[in-house]
Amino acid sequence: MIRHFTLDGKKIPFREGQTIMEAAQDAGIYIPHLCYNPEFVPHGSCRVCTVKANGRIVASCTTPATEEMQVENETEELQGNRRELLQMLFVEGNHVCPGCEKSGACQLQAVAYYTGMLAPEFTYFYPMRTVDSSHPDVAIDYNRCILCELCVRASRDEDGKNIFSIDGRGINTHLTVNSASGKLGDTDFDVHDKAAQVCPVGAILPKHEGYNIPIGQRLYDRKPISVVGDVADHQEE
Amino acid sequence: MSAQTATELSDLLLKQWNRDPANLLQILIALQRDLNHIPNEAIRYLASELSLPQSVVEGVIGFYTFLHRQPRGHYDLLFSDNITDQMQGSRDRAQQLATALNVDLGATSEDLGLSLGYTSCIGMPDQGPAALINGKTLTRLSKERMDQIADLIKQQTPVDQWPEEFFTVEDNIRRRDILLDTVLDKGAALTSYLSQGPDKLLDEIERSGLRGRGGAGFKTALKWRFCREAKGEDPVVVCNADEGEPGTFKDRVLLQSYADRLIEGMTLCAAIIGASQGFIYLRGEYRYLLEPLQQELQKRRDSGLLGSTIQGHASLDFDIEIHLGAGAYICGEESALIESLEGKRGIPRIRPPFPVTQGYLGRPTVVNNVETFIAAAMIADNGADWFRSRGTSESTGTKLLSISGDCARPGIYEYPFGTSIQTILDDCDATNTQAVQVAGPAGMTLPASEFNRVIAFDDVPTGGSFMVFDHSRNMLEAVQNFADFFVHESCGFCTPCRVGTSLLKKRLEKVIAGHATGMDLEKMIEIGHLMKTSSHCGLGTTAANPILDTIEKFPLLYDERLKTTSFEPAFDLNKALDEAREITGRTDPGAYVEGGGV
Ligand SMILES: Cc1cc2nc3c(=O)[nH]c(=O)nc-3n(C[C@H](O)[C@H](O)[C@H](O)COP(=O)(O)O)c2cc1C
Ligand code: SF4
Numbered sequence A: 001m002i003r004h005f006t007l008d009g010k011k012i013p014f015r016e017g018q019t020i021m022e023a024a025q026d027a028g029i030y031i032p033h034l035c036y037n038p039e040f041v042p043h044g045s046c047r048v049c050t051v052k053a054n055g056r057i058v059a060s061c062t063t064p065a066t067e068e069m070q071v072e073n074e075t076e077e078l079q080g081n082r083r084e085l086l087q088m089l090f091v092e093g094n095h096v097c098p099g100c101e102k103s104g105a106c107q108l109q110a111v112a113y114y115t116g117m118l119a120p121e122f123t124y125f126y127p128m129r130t131v132d133s134s135h136p137d138v139a140i141d142y143n144r145c146i147l148c149e150l151c152v153r154a155s156r157d158e159d160g161k162n163i164f165s166i167d168g169r170g171i172n173t174h175l176t177v178n179s180a181s182g183k184l185g186d187t188d189f190d191v192h193d194k195a196a197q198v199c200p201v202g203a204i205l206p207k208h209e210g211y212n213i214p215i216g217q218r219l220y221d222r223k224p225i226s227v228v229g230d231v232a233d234h235q236e237e
Numbered sequence B: 001m002s003a004q005t006a007t008e009l010s011d012l013l014l015k016q017w018n019r020d021p022a023n024l025l026q027i028l029i030a031l032q033r034d035l036n037h038i039p040n041e042a043i044r045y046l047a048s049e050l051s052l053p054q055s056v057v058e059g060v061i062g063f064y065t066f067l068h069r070q071p072r073g074h075y076d077l078l079f080s081d082n083i084t085d086q087m088q089g090s091r092d093r094a095q096q097l098a099t100a101l102n103v104d105l106g107a108t109s110e111d112l113g114l115s116l117g118y119t120s121c122i123g124m125p126d127q128g129p130a131a132l133i134n135g136k137t138l139t140r141l142s143k144e145r146m147d148q149i150a151d152l153i154k155q156q157t158p159v160d161q162w163p164e165e166f167f168t169v170e171d172n173i174r175r176r177d178i179l180l181d182t183v184l185d186k187g188a189a190l191t192s193y194l195s196q197g198p199d200k201l202l203d204e205i206e207r208s209g210l211r212g213r214g215g216a217g218f219k220t221a222l223k224w225r226f227c228r229e230a231k232g233e234d235p236v237v238v239c240n241a242d243e244g245e246p247g248t249f250k251d252r253v254l255l256q257s258y259a260d261r262l263i264e265g266m267t268l269c270a271a272i273i274g275a276s277q278g279f280i281y282l283r284g285e286y287r288y289l290l291e292p293l294q295q296e297l298q299k300r301r302d303s304g305l306l307g308s309t310i311q312g313h314a315s316l317d318f319d320i321e322i323h324l325g326a327g328a329y330i331c332g333e334e335s336a337l338i339e340s341l342e343g344k345r346g347i348p349r350i351r352p353p354f355p356v357t358q359g360y361l362g363r364p365t366v367v368n369n370v371e372t373f374i375a376a377a378m379i380a381d382n383g384a385d386w387f388r389s390r391g392t393s394e395s396t397g398t399k400l401l402s403i404s405g406d407c408a409r410p411g412i413y414e415y416p417f418g419t420s421i422q423t424i425l426d427d428c429d430a431t432n433t434q435a436v437q438v439a440g441p442a443g444m445t446l447p448a449s450e451f452n453r454v455i456a457f458d459d460v461p462t463g464g465s466f467m468v469f470d471h472s473r474n475m476l477e478a479v480q481n482f483a484d485f486f487v488h489e490s491c492g493f494c495t496p497c498r499v500g501t502s503l504l505k506k507r508l509e510k511v512i513a514g515h516a517t518g519m520d521l522e523k524m525i526e527i528g529h530l531m532k533t534s535s536h537c538g539l540g541t542t543a544a545n546p547i548l549d550t551i552e553k554f555p556l557l558y559d560e561r562l563k564t565t566s567f568e569p570a571f572d573l574n575k576a577l578d579e580a581r582e583i584t585g586r587t588d589p590g591a592y593v594e595g596g597g598v
């Protein structure tokens, strides 16, 4: 028996055990998100995918759909929440979009466009973070990491390498690399690893190429993220 | 310390803890204790022996406040920094010691081997100012005592030779009701279980209306029933003795003086849900209770009330292990607690699945507060009617309150649910009261106009913290203390809480500095609302409460400090140019700006 819930007034079918996000994606409906990637266990940390389900605000990527559930997604209230969450991510790190190789193909930027976030209204944190270019083929710019842990999950669950970890607590939480030096160059990380393909922002970037596609013609320059989807699905372009 | 020793010690600890990665945190705590830090050799060795990535071991160390990769002094002194400690002069005492020993607060002095700093509430606000020295609790730190401590450190006297009275922790029980006043004979609850059987006893607990005493107020019988009926094998009983809510210390008193009842309650739960393994997760700040608790467990084993064949019944086989925390308030949240029990960073889990179906190592797990287990044991012995003789229909029984702050008689008060704030204030001799903070920083700030409200799940719910502020206090200092607490204790997992706590702290500082405008208050409310609705766990959803509550109920606190303009930059652009003007020697009008900044 196929069961249904309602999303912004539309009837959406779902299978037992599916989350709101999974069922919505199957039905071709876009719910903004950053830390969610259908290939990995849901994380629920960015909170950008929060929706209102039966009046309660929940993360759609971790909340199972239930029969008759009433879900709101594209309301002004929720988009407002999302804009605020995105602003938080922008001010927490150092995101200098005009100088970033990922600009135009960055999910943080694209979701910001989509929800209508213009400029952060919060004070910038300007944290001191580093760039690791020790690896021959891949660089990590920690300034842009939004702690989505997709690289952590991909390296652990798909590559079986456990190259990335999380250290610290609270506002000092940060991404680390599993080697004695803490440098990516001292690991067996490979540019073809899954973990090299999943970063939604410009924190993990392949070397030896830059601006192959001119700014203005990139993924999200051409079509909104609600149409083209995650950048991870377009890594080969 | 040589690499040899760190590795040898790690090896010893690995043996003691069965080479089980779930015991990693316990091994790290022991290493920290013996070596004043966790050296890289030990990290490498543990990682390879436990088949964990080295960065994962480092990530665990990085999560807990009491674990360090750089050596701490062999005197490691942390002053409890809750607002109630500060009201008792804790910051002056810390400064007194720093000055006497010529050490900077927050730093480690090589020659004295002394590290000096602050830590979140250590659960002694009824006998503060208090501190931890090498994990041991120091109470009642008067000026004289501080001078003595300075001398002891100067003379390099080992801590175990310091006067015993420095470490005395009083119970300070001021009011007893049915829970503390009724005698429970050893084993009585288990005898009741053996005569009634699990179903009848669960019905009785259900009829008593007992709800969790840790804060959330979930029905205890229902939780135990869910766990009993869960599909998974080998259920687990966990006592939440993390008591991290600032201002709360009732579990401390129960653990210190009623431990036998706690063990009885846990054993009762184990019998009902069919568990053979139990844990007490004891907050690191209560390290001084570890040995006494272990002795209590041993006494129960010796009298056939714990271990295999309890009271001669082969089917009753249950034992309890104590796990220590290491300075992380979030580990009081039950799913973060379970992660921590498994030796990991204390990040709250995604729910569902709930602990009752998949908890510790995926097994069905009951997590209850200390007071809840004790109440359950007492109900098993005395019946539901005895319990229902106190309280209201929705909030049955009594509640232990930890009262501190501006009152003549701080301590533990047991009250029937339904008791008014005013009655409590009268009993503890609080006068000229401006506000009461109930249920800790995450709870409610109540002004005098609300002192007729009552302690109950459906009015003023509380895990037990009750902090009193009289009119001599600046409530914004309390609000700031709470905001700092949440910045320090946010686990960092989700965006709204990780970033929001810091944003609120900054805006509040702007208010206190007199630079804020009405727009800043609006932003604070907006951020607070986002945190309340969108955070992953209860820490983030409540962390803005002190700010939201005081903006609403104590508007003058804010209004008095606001600039009248609608926008005021976070920094003064003109002032920021001072240095440039000095360097260039410019004094012409063009070198000055008016307004500007963000
Ligand atoms: C941030 C946070 C901290 C908590 N700290 C504690 C605590 O120190 N002790 C406690 O018993 N419950 C604490 N809780 C509540 C627990 O998650 C859980 O509800 C409780 O242990 C269940 O036991 P009970 O039903 O007996 O109250 C905390 C919850 C949150 C969200
Ligand atoms: S590096 Fe990229 S993928 Fe990894 S946690 Fe940071 S933002 Fe996510």
Ligand code: SF4
Residues within 6 Å of the ligand: B330, B348, B489, B490, B491, B492, B493, B494, B495, B497, B498, B535, B536, B537, B538, B539, B540, B541
């Ligand atoms: S709300 Fe705070 S404590 Fe809870 S998961 Fe999010 S960051 Fe961690």
